[in-house]
Amino acid sequence: MGEIQALRGTRDILPEEVGYWQKVEATARDILLKAAYREIRTPIFEQTELFERGIGEATDVVGKEMYTFRDRGDRSITLRPEGTAGVVRSLIEHSLYTQGGVQRLWYTGPMFRYERPQAGRQRQFHQLGVEVLGSADPRADVEVIVIATHILQSLGLKNLHLDINSVGNLEDRNAYRQALVDYLTPYKDELDPDSQERLSRNPLRILDSKDKRTQEIAQNAPSILDHLGTYSRQHFDKVQQLLTNLGISYQLNPRLVRGLDYYTHTAFEIQSDDLGAQATVCGGGRYDGLVAQLGGPETPAVGWAIGLERLILLLQKLQEPALPSMDFYIVSRGDAAEAQALVLAQQLRQAGFSVDLDLSGSAFKKQFARADRSGAIACLILGDEEAANHTVKLKWMASKEQSAISQAELLANIEELRSQLSRGWERGARGDRR
Ligand code: ATP
Ligand code: MG
Numbered sequence: 346m347g348e349i350q351a352l353r354g355t356r357d358i359l360p361e362e363v364g365y366w367q368k369v370e371a372t373a374r375d376i377l378l379k380a381a382y383r384e385i386r387t388p389i390f391e392q393t394e395l396f397e398r399g400i401g402e403a404t405d406v407v408g409k410e411m412y413t414f415r416d417r418g419d420r421s422i423t424l425r426p427e428g429t430a431g432v433v434r435s436l437i438e439h440s441l442y443t444q445g446g447v448q449r450l451w452y453t454g455p456m457f458r459y460e461r462p463q464a465g466r467q468r469q470f471h472q473l474g475v476e477v478l479g480s481a482d483p484r485a486d487v488e489v490i491v492i493a494t495h496i497l498q499s500l501g502l503k504n505l506h507l508d509i510n511s512v513g514n515l516e517d518r519n520a521y522r523q524a525l526v527d528y529l530t531p532y533k534d535e536l537d538p539d540s541q542e543r544l545s546r547n548p549l550r551i552l553d554s555k556d557k558r559t560q561e562i563a564q565n566a567p568s569i570l571d572h573l574g575t576y577s578r579q580h581f582d583k584v585q586q587l588l589t590n591l592g593i594s595y596q597l598n599p600r601l602v603r604g605l606d607y608y609t610h611t612a613f614e615i616q617s618d619d620l621g622a623q624a625t626v627c628g629g630g631r632y633d634g635l636v637a638q639l640g641g642p643e644t645p646a647v648g649w650a651i652g653l654e655r656l657i658l659l660l661q662k663l664q665e666p667a668l669p670s671m672d673f674y675i676v677s678r679g680d681a682a683e684a685q686a687l688v689l690a691q692q693l694r695q696a697g698f699s700v701d702l703d704l705s706g707s708a709f710k711k712q713f714a715r716a717d718r719s720g721a722i723a724c725l726i727l728g729d730e731e732a733a734n735h736t737v738k739l740k741w742m743a744s745k746e747q748s749a750i751s752q753a754e755l756l757a758n759i760e761e762l763r764s765q766l767s768r769g770w771e772r773g774a775r776g777d778r779r
Pocket of ligand 1: 427458460466468470471472623625626628629650652653654
């Protein structure tokens with residue numbers, strides 16, 4: 346029987362890479378906490394109907410990409426392809442909107458879409474997202490945008506650009522749809538097959554076709570911005586003015602559209618020049634109609650999702666992986682020494698130090714070589730002699746200075762040890778570590 350491998354479109358995030366993920370998660374968590382966003386964790390699978398109603402059957406996501414199956418109770422279940430539908434379901438189910446005011450929520454976790462895997466496109470991928478529910482104010486649109494840029498900038502990312510557009514409200518879009526169909530109909534035979542089919546069903550989505558000829562044709566299509574009513578116009582003007590106030594540069598992109606009825610007003614994307622074809626790191630916008638669409642009260646809302654794989658790809662191009670920092674590496678050999686070393690390791694860990702204990706039982710020389718590679722600041726050494734006397738040898742990795750000390754004394758002077766470790770660090774222990 347062959348070796349079992351990870352499924353196509355899924356991948357393992359190995360320990361060397363995990364440092365990047367933890368950095369992204371910690372950075373985002375910190376920024377979101379300080380902006381009064383609260384984390385929400387919803388199930389990874391839901392009733393299929395939630396996504397059919399919440400994303401729309403005419404979308405690629407629902408039409409072609411969902412992982413849907415029947416469970417043993419013959420229910421139709423779908424692995425979530427995105428986070429918003431679950432968050433909104435939860436908001437309604439727990440009446441979070443009745444707690445008054447605005448709900449600021451964020452989430453992160455795996456999402457599932459049956460797509461053709463390529464760099465930055467997988468079948469199991471991860472998103473981090475925010476949703477602000479209960480505010481129709483353009484300040485909410487701008488707040489979520491500025492938080493996304495804050496997170497990306499704090500991670501050191503460059504060469505990013507923000508595209509924004511307004512898709513107006515339903516009325517604006519109906520007027521626009523007609524203008525678009527009038528423009529596209531003479532080109533019908535030149536459009537890609539998907540777009541030809543969309544011409545009657547959902548013409549707005551032709552604007553984000555990935556086909557080259559279709560894009561050329563779409564280039565000269567009428568702009569939705571010329572079809573916005575007064576409220577939509579004012580809302581969008583305000584968004585732009587507030588972005589400018591915050592020093593955030595943006596480009597108007599009238600082809601940035603969402604084809605579904607519950608999307609309203611602001612749509613935006615943050616793209617990177619360094620990602621090739623899968624350039625969109627963050628996509629979002631306003632969806633004032635979704636909560637009602639899913640059975641809740643009319644609740645204006647705006648949010649975004651960042652694709653974490655694409656973000657990590659960018660981060661990897663920019664910086665070396667973070668090394669785990671270790672205070673001590675413990676080397677021991679002989680029954681009594683090995684038993685004492687385990688106790689010592691645990692005592693030091695409880696005192697707050699990071700400790701790597703060599704479990705190999707191999708010759709001292711081999712253990713010392715591993716201590717050198719470990720990146721630890723100091724090495725603790727226990728052999729038969731140390732075990733008999735209840736002492737330990739303390740060796741500073743940078744200077745190679747070494748001294749014998751009783752184990753009791755080592756543990757009795759934890760604070761002294763802590764400051765010695767930080768001096769050992771300054772003496773260049775870290776510089777030797779690569
Ligand atoms: P695309 O046009 O690239 O398919 P999308 O419009 O389907 O993107 P959204 O549903 O807006 O994407 O999801 C938000 C973000 O999640 C995307 O901008 C992207 O960074 C990421 N993302 C979407 N699908 C995948 C995937 N299959 N693999 C990895 N990341 C993804
Ligand atoms: Mg997609």
